[in-house]
Amino acid sequence: MLHFARNILLTFLIRPFVWLVLGLDVRGRSNLPTQGPAIIAANHNSHIDTLILISLFGAKTLRSVRPVAAADHFMSTPLSSWFSQRIVGIIPVRRKGRADRNVLAGCSEALERGEILLIFPEGTRGKAEEMNNFKAGIARLAQQFPEASVIPVYLQGAGRVLPRGTRFIVPFNCNAIIGKAFQWTGSKQSFMQQLKSTIETLQKDAPPVRWL
């Protein structure tokens, strides 16, 4: 990854954008990890979500932050592939590949290296400002790395700023609410239950959204 270019983008593009266009309000910032291995799990409505999560980190921690992203979407052209991997630092996941364990191999390697993964367990942006079911891949990673902390985050607003299938960015205030870290709970079912219910609890702290 090109760390210098990443920091330039963070300071001169992402931070000003998040302040001016998203008016981002962050709660629970102290719950963020300063070192890996860790998994940040957030609900997903927009490409903007990744920008919001990246903006939460300082330059030092950002070195080890890796968004997990769909290969079919971000690796479609050589240019976007280069940008996604070298600048954004994504770990590509083949969503449409066969359902074998290798799909998440890149994620496991990153956690092995002590990095911080940004994962959207819904697996897709879905409809604006609605939460879909969580996919269980994150539970496999947590099981594999029981020492990794899992940090639930509720994101609000980006689905209005840039919903799926639109091209214009429209400013709206966004919220990021960061919950307390937890670890592998012992079973896939209880882990997924805890993750989902924590994010839904965080959602209750967010201001109401009227998106009719």
Next chain:
Amino acid sequence: MNIEALAASLTPLHVGILALVGLLLTGSLAALVLPRIQPGRWEDLGPRMQSWWVMCLLVIGALLAGWQAFTLVFALISFIALREFLTLAPTRREDRLVVLLVYASILISYWTIWIDNYDYFLVIVPIYVFIGTAIMMTIMGRTDGFLATIGIMHWGVIVCVFNLGHVAFLMRTPAEELGPAGPGGLVFLLIFITQFNDVAQYVWGKSFGRHQISPKISPNKTWEGAVGGFATTTVAFILLAPIFTPLTLWPSLLIGSVLAVLGFFGDITMSAIKRDLGVKDTSRLLPGHGGALDRLDSLMFTAPWYFHMLAIFAVERF
């Protein structure tokens, strides 16, 4: 330069700013001392004062830098207020482009201030943005919630862009029409007295408040707070007007007293809107205060009044 020469070179605006900084220092000192004397009662004073410092330094800096910087800063303030308003108010999925147009009206409206064209300023938002949003919404073609949504767009753009824009346009008052305080002095007095009015009503209400004035909208507002605040603000305005404006006594009495009442209504209007939307604060932008709208609500009502009364009694330009 010796002290006397320095003192002689200070304009009333400088003196006002120094006095304001003195007030802020007193407030910050109180925020340090009071929580130790009475623990638990003054906890929010510290963050509140910090936010005051940020807001005051921003406005003071813009006032000293001249009308160009002031116009840009107020365009930014309008944008932040409008973003807050459109985030809270209900909008429809189809209206994203309309919302973008409403944001664009900030650029157009502040451009009219930049080129000093008051006629354009008067018609752009109330007439052409009004028509433009309606046209855009009919093109989007969704009918359910049409009237409610278009009402929200218009309300937001009037209070956040048109009404607040008057503050920036006041900075374009020709200096030769004014005394040594200049246009900066006019604006300083408007912003200061509006915020002073909020604080005065709060303090009177906290100290003597008994009878609720509007229990459904804002249980904290009392008759004692409102009347005490009105009187204090009117007296303060009459005393300060000769320093910062060319206004004489009787116009000052009229402007100051009505301004105090308008500030009150701006405040409870935003309270009614917040209650309608089910929120306590419009955002958490300003720790201890709430959102930008929570701080600007009174100014949205007082600015046009002050502007028009100056135009009638003291300023030929408008």
